[in-house]
Amino acid sequence: MPPLTRWFIKSALVYLTVSLLVGVALTARGAVRLPTVVDALMPVYLHLFMIGWVTQMIFGVAYWMFPRVSKENPRGWEGLALVTYVTLNVGLIARAVVEPILALRPAPVWAVTLVLSAVLQWIGALVFAANTWRRVRAR
């Protein structure tokens, strides 16, 4: 298993745990008194689960298992896969932190950071698709 796949999968496992803990906080709102920021966590919960866990697990396994590009260059350009890992995770973490803050205390700095997080995640998906496309081919 290549190192980048290990990073993808271990990160995915962390996101799974964190997203389910956020889910616990969301359902606990009615029963216990929690900070108001918890009310704004629903989009964060969904995206930590769907991007952090599901999508990142797929990225990691696909990077590992999909057919090789060539003997010399089995998984395409490794730099692109690294770009995917960094942009996706930095973007997702920035989103998870800033989106609830922006909902409670709107300010230009949070708005700009949220746009940046969107752009970073978009780059991650685009680069993964471009790097994987060549590996998806009929025998």
Place this chain on the structure above:
Amino acid sequence: MPRLSCCFIRASLAYLVAGFTLGALMLTLKAVVRYEGVGLLMMTPHVEFLLIGWTVQLTMGVAFWILPRFEGGTSRGAVGYAWLAFVLLNAGVILAGLGPVLGDAGFIRRSGRAAEAGAAFAFGLHAWRRIRRTSF
């Protein structure tokens, strides 16, 4: 990798990019103009593209590729059902995702959902016999 898996997986990559593009646009609108009207219009295709177009379609493509084969590895069984699933799934995602954008009150979206359900049934018909005990 068989040709149908290539079709499934490449289509899923296209939906991944389309879904993330819509998501990035919605997040940008939310941050910059704090107006969610247009964003809400993008919500249905965003969810449809990523949940069904990306994850379900990728799963079907990989399953068609790696599930146990028949006749010493030369046959994948009733391939026609899997092709039908590919056609129905993509028609369904487009109809269910874009229905609200086209101003549809519900008929197009319901048709899309029905096509997606048909795709699931067709893929089940294909895959059922391939899910069996193997020697490894």
